[in-house]
Structures are given as C-alpha cells and as structure tokens.
Amino acid sequence: MSNPPDKPATVKARLPRGFGDRARGDIAATDEMLARIRGVYELYGFEALETPFAEYTETLGKFLPDLDRPNEGVFSFQDDDDQWLSLRYDLTAPLARYVAENFDRLPKPFRSFRAGWVFRNEKPGPGRFRQFMQFDADTVGAAGAAADAEICMMAADTLEALGVKRGDYVIKVNNRKVLDGVMEAAGLGGDENAGRRLTVLRAIDKLDRLGVEGVRLLLGPGRKDESGDFTKGAGLGETQAHEVLTLLMSQADVVETGTLEQWERDDSVSISGMTITNSATIKKLRGHFSGSDLISQGLDELQQLADFASAGRYGTRRIIIDPSVVRGLEYYTGPVFEAELTFEVKGEDGKPVRFGSVGGGGRYDGLVARFRGEPVPATGFSIGVSRLYSALKAVNSPIVAGAGARGPVVVLAMDRERIADYQKFVSALRGAGIAAEMYLGAGGMNAQLKYADKRGSLCAVIQGSNEREKGEIVIKDLVLGAQTGGAAKDRADYLELKQKAQFSVPESGLVEAVRGVLARHG
C-alpha cells in the first residue's frame, strides 16, 4: 500500500527553517539541567504547572511582542470552529490566562514554575530559533518587594546549582518606575504617549550594541544606520534625552567594565578603586532624580529589594542595581531583573565578549487584570534554556558534559540460525539491568562492530560456532579494543592489553564479565 520502490522520491526530507532536531546527548544534558532548575524551584516552594501549546489569539493579545503589528511574530491558525488560535509566544501570557480562569480555587499567592517550548514566527538566524525552550517561575498575588527579592535570590541559587561559580554571574535589578518617572518629567506620561515610551524602552535596550551616541539619536530625532536605513526616534529634546542617559549611566559603565577579580566582597563591588554598594547607587540616584513621587517610589522599592537580598546574604556581588536594565517588553510595572553571565567567551568575530544575559523578568501587576478587571500583583523570571545550555557548555559544566553518550551492549548476530540463542543473552543482560540489544541489521561481523562503535557501545558479545561448541562467549571491550589499534610500548604490554580487550567466558559468566567491562569505563 506504500509507494512502490520503483517510483522516484518526490519529497525532499528537510527540517523546517528555524527548528531543530535533538539527539540523545542534547536531550540527556538538557533533562539534567532542567531537573537541577526544578530542584531549586521546588526547594523555594514553587509547584509545577503546564499549559497547552496553543491559546486563543485574543488571550495573547496584549502580550504580543509588537503592538504595531499585532499578528506578526506568532504562528496563528484557525480551528474547526473558525476560532483563531496562536502557538504560545512566551509562558507568561498563558499563566495569566490560567490564573484568571482558576482564580478562586488557587492558593494565593500562587507560586508556580513551567518549562516549555515557545514559538516565534520570525526570521531565524544563528542562535535564533522559531521553537525554543523557556523555564519560568512566577509568584502571583504577592505585592511586596519580598516576592521580587526571592525571585532574584532563586535565580542566583539556580545558576550556582548549575555549576556557574559565584563571581561568574550577576543578577541585575532595576525598577521601571524610576525610568517612568523620568519619562513623565520629560513629557512622555499618559496613555497617548505609550508608543513613544515603547520607542524609548527599545532604544535603551540597544545600549550594548549602539553605544551612548546611538541611543541618544534614537531618544531624539532618530538614527540612520550604516546601510542608510532611518529609524525614527522618540522625539525627546536634548535635555530630556540627557536626563534619560544620565539615569542609564549611573551604574552601567561601572558594571560593564568590571572584571572577575574585581568582585571582591559579598556586599560591595570594588571597581577602579571605587567601592560600589546597592545602597550607594540608590543614594546617588536619589541625589540626581528628585521631585517625582513615581521616582521616589521606585527607589524605595529598589532599596527594599536590596535590603531583603542583603539580609539573605545575597549582597551586591550577586544582586546588583543597574539602572540601564529596562527589559524590552512593555508590560513590566516595577522591578525588572536580568541574569547575566560575566565570564568571557569568543564572539562571532573571535574576540572575547561577555557571555551576557541568560534570563530575565520583572513585576507585571497589570497582566492578570486584563482578564479580571482588577489589578493582581505578579512577579516572575524566565530562563532562556538553550542559551543557558550554551553557557554551561562554555564553562564545561559537568551537568552537560558527556551525558547520554553511551550506547547499549551489542550482542552480535553471527549465525542467523541461532538468533534465539543471542536473544537469550540479550534477555539475561537486560534482566540484570544492563542495556543491551541484538544486532538486527543485515551486515557481517565488521559492519556489526562498526555499528556498535557508532552507537557508542562499550562492549560487544560474540558467539560463533567455535565458541558455541565450547559453551563459551567472547566478550569484546570496545574501548580497549580501539587502543590496541595504536602502538603499544612493548610486546608484553600489548599482549596484556589485547587479552583484556577480548576474552572468552563460559556462557554462565556472561553477565558478570560484561559488568566487569562496563565498570572499567566508569
């Protein structure tokens, strides 16, 4: 009933652009990584939750990345009732839907975590996928700075549980209310200026890439890039743009140029002979930006967050206030967080660059309100799993090294008539908890051994007619076997190695012998 073999192949087998397959090594390493993250989150009292991959498009609505093009960026389709569904774009919008829908029966505060794939209909590029994994934790229903501080401490603990050393990461913290207050003073308050405020946020988010002068242009009249394309700016006057930049630079330059050796003490950071503490940063900001309730409120909240962190012994070295962190999404209403890895890796041009962000989040008191009509406080943090995975590989974390790379014991099918015998050997090994299989292909002995190599097997089991007559089995240590191919120092060593690499045992000794070979290689 299938395509007859003489028909030509008409379909090209190809992975869709921006999507990826994952083989056993990646899967095992990621699973281990997720288990460690989950372990920390559960220790903090967060509980597992899962929502489906699709939501009604209107549910995502306000959460969409691009307000100007509301249907861009997501994959949408209609169900058999002609209702529009979209693949989830992040894990925050579905959580808001879930909490609003189940509000009365949920414990409040509701602390949950969710690991899952999210989807974006964007141009894929290096490291930019259309399907990628996020791992979120959120506390819904807690208004105070204690909830924000806890999320930041949990992020720090998570990175350490994954093998990122203290000093190799920093949780940067800021508060949107400070920036909002500065924008308000610059005449960008009110609903009618929402678009311009978003332009300001996006401009600030480009500080790393465009530098201060680039951002200054985007805050003001606009900026022409090298290709000649013009990006319209937020239209701030020179003084106003200067105010925003002053805010950003209050801390950013210091953090960006810090090196590992300079993070000396837990509660302060010494850079270029100057000792930085969160309290000092807040004091500096209070000195410059006064006279706005919103700014004062933001700075008070930052102070509280810093105090909680400090009381929990998560000082400035780990949780540091950085006014240049804004997070590009419009929906944050107070504290925002960014987890950055501070060690250097080779960039695309071969030059060392700081690894940078592996996650972020913040407080979003307005999201559940979309459904319930009353504000519901919420704060959360999202890890970019693939990006963090790359980071762990970069620091050679044992969590992602060599996981799942080992294949099963392969029982060679030497004599097609005796397959039932081989099946018995396999069953005996499996019965002892040893992963094993009989070779099921059509190849000869060499092909079968090559197959075992390709699988990453440590051991092969062989019984030809000679061995069968003697009631014996040959055990082949494939790791040592590969070494006997190389030069041995002298003949005695070589023979000893060869004897260890391949030897006979009585049939009854199969399991013990295989276990011995596996034990040799840890």
Place this chain on the structure above:
Amino acid sequence: MSNPPDKPATVKARLPRGFGDRARGDIAATDEMLARIRGVYELYGFEALETPFAEYTETLGKFLPDLDRPNEGVFSFQDDDDQWLSLRYDLTAPLARYVAENFDRLPKPFRSFRAGWVFRNEKPGPGRFRQFMQFDADTVGAAGAAADAEICMMAADTLEALGVKRGDYVIKVNNRKVLDGVMEAAGLGGDENAGRRLTVLRAIDKLDRLGVEGVRLLLGPGRKDESGDFTKGAGLGETQAHEVLTLLMSQADVVETGTLEQWERDDSVSISGMTITNSATIKKLRGHFSGSDLISQGLDELQQLADFASAGRYGTRRIIIDPSVVRGLEYYTGPVFEAELTFEVKGEDGKPVRFGSVGGGGRYDGLVARFRGEPVPATGFSIGVSRLYSALKAVNSPIVAGAGARGPVVVLAMDRERIADYQKFVSALRGAGIAAEMYLGAGGMNAQLKYADKRGSLCAVIQGSNEREKGEIVIKDLVLGAQTGGAAKDRADYLELKQKAQFSVPESGLVEAVRGVLARHG
C-alpha cells in the same frame, strides 16, 4: 503601562477547546510514568530523539489521517517565507523525515524513542483532545521478524514495568499481508483500488462498535446508521465479504470473550475448554486461506514473530495472534500490533467494559522511501500516554498515586517588621534540602494556615513576638493538627496528640524539628 485598574476587563480567560492545563499531581505522575517507559526502552538499546513540533506540510503529506481531505485534521500555518507548516500529527512522519535527512551518518539499524505532544484539528470530545502525548519506539533499517518481535516484547515489558499485571494485558499481533492477500483475491489489488482497500480497513476497525453485521454492510453496499446517514461501502460481493469476515473471526471472538481466569498458561490460552496457541491459529489460517503468495508470506512472518516471542518466553498469553487487528492507517506493510488492557472498567453507561487499546504500531517499509526513493524497512510502536495514564489510575498503580501532592513547609509572616528573620528560617530549611517558603500574601494568621493547607503542606513554622522574646519557634504539624479537630478518645490521648501537633523548639532546633514532623508522614 499596563491596563489601568479602572478599565473593565474585556478579554475572557478561557482554555482553548480540546486543550488542557496540567497541575503538579498530573505532571509528577506522568513524568514518573514516562521515566519508567524510558527505562525499559533504554534497556532495549533504544536511544532518545526529539524532532520539532512543526514540519513542512508536504513532509507529513502521505501520513495525514484522511487522504480524501489532505488538509483536514491538522493545524497548518504559513511562516514568514509563505511556506506551509503543520503541527505534527503523530511521531512517525517526523521520524521518517529525520532518518531520510540524516541517513548516511546514522547507525543502521537506527533504534530510537520519542515522547512528545501531537496535535489534531478535530472535534474534541470526552477523552479526545487536540493536544495529546504519544511515546513511540521505532527500529529503522531492520527487515526481519526479530525486530517486530522485539517491539512486541518491549511493549509487554513496558506495561509490566508500569504495574500492569501479567494477564491484565495482551499484545495482539496480525499481518497486513494476510488481509491484503484476501483483498487481492477479492479483486481489490493494485493502485487503482487503494481507496476501496482503505474503506475495507476502516470497516474492519469498526468491528468492536458495529458488530459483524455492521461490518458486513460496510464491506458490501454500505450502511445506514440510526440517524439515517448512509456510509458508502467497499462494494465487495457477498462471497468476498464473507472471506474477509471469516479471516477476522478466526480468532477475534475467542479473544474478545476471554476472562482473566482463562489465561492460564504462558504458552497457551484456554478458553471454553479449547486450548489456543499462536501456532494453532496460524495452522487454522493456512488451512482456510491457501493459494496466495502474499497470504503465505504473511503467515510465515507471523509464525516467525510467534517463534521469537516464544523463545523469549513471551508466549500466547502475552503476545497473541489476532486476525481482527488491522490498524486504521494505510501505511502499514506487514505485521501490525495492538496493546490491549483486558481488565474491565466502568463504561460511560456504568456497565463494565474492557479497558481496551493503549497503543499500537506495525511495520511500515514504505514511509522513508517517500523521501529516499528506495524502500527502508521500519517497524515501531506508539503508546497513547494519556490513555495509559487513565488505565494506571484505574488499576491504582502506585506510579500515578499521590505523586507531587505535597506542598512546601510554610514559614508564617506574623510580623511584617521581622520578615528578615523569617527569611533566615526559610534559608536554613532550604539549606538542609527541605522545600520551604515564607508566606508572601497579605492575609492574617488564619489565612496563612489555610494557604498552607491548600498547598498540601505538612508543616508550618510560626514565630510571634512572645516566641521571639524567648528565642523559640512554634512548629505546627498540619496533618495531626487537622486530626485534633476531630473527637479524641479521652482527654489524655487528646492532649498528647495536641502536644505532638504543635510544640515549641529553640531557634537552633528548627531544622531538626521540621525534619521530624516531615518524617512522621513518610
């Protein structure tokens, strides 16, 4: 920047139809179940593989459930290059694409397993979801019956590893070539009759629901159901339809009426005083259906599969030939399998019914050929995870019972000024590996204790001003605490219980005391 609180809510929070949220209990139980399945598959030498959720629609093409309406049944959408993508409908089509795309570098045979969500754009109903999970294992590149037999043995081992007792399940086996041979003899051979053959397959698949007479009509002229709707039949003559029905009934009636007590010995099944073995069934079929090469080939393959199973001590009691098993999908080319649970549960009408199928599969030598132009042998098995999960709940399997139901230790926030103290208690507990949290909401003491109950917490930690002055902490056992609410036999018992349910310890004894309470409840 979010919706101001005075705006009315405009969006209704609702889960899309046919999709589901999953809470911690379901997630933990399913994870445990998947881990057990994975354990068996790895023991058999299968390795993990993952493909993305979307494929190019043309990749799925032939795998679509309904050839008459190729774009029905799946969720499809266009990417930014206007290429059509579809959410995967099963895990077989993506595997065929993956193997074809990576053919040269893969070990062959290639043995892999994949657990993942699949999506169907169909009318949802009770137990019918638009997103559900499958767990597949496949061997690609092995042509012989040994590969099929191994898949069946692995399915049996998997069910037992999940706590389904021997005798409570059966792996039914059949071979499409037998039915194809009978259809060929009935004049339904050749490409031009593909549609009619599919109609026959679908008619047979309805045997359970419509009975023999219903199927006879669908094999012949067609059938009018109770509502008056007419379903066109395959147009077989009376004699031809009778041949097909004779084939189906060679075994089916016996299996369908067997009860648990009747599965007596490993290598045979005794039903109504008649001893059934796979060899006897094949002999009976050989007697009736002779004279076709295709039928002989199918019966030979069944015999080989039965011999392998028998040599591995998986006799007729576990792996049984049943000619009524056809599997509705067109792409199977030889052996087909169905894993059935034989115990009874209450049906929708309250009457006992056999639980039925929890998975199935078969050999599909033509699927990879679609991409490569040469046939590539392949055989596999797919578990319906949600359905199996329901089955495990029905047999009270410990794997799914009570998993993940326990909440963290809750440290009450009695005095807002002392939050840093409570944070220290929480940190001490977490440092000892005990999941703990400080209450972060706005409620008073009673609300906080209710919150702990709602979370499923076993223990609460309380320090008010009285305790603080004495340097003490109150430990509350929430399980015993709930019991003191009921009647105790006498006052002495009551006081003892009350003392155990709530007691004071010095601050330094916090971790030990909490550990003691947790240990009381396993």
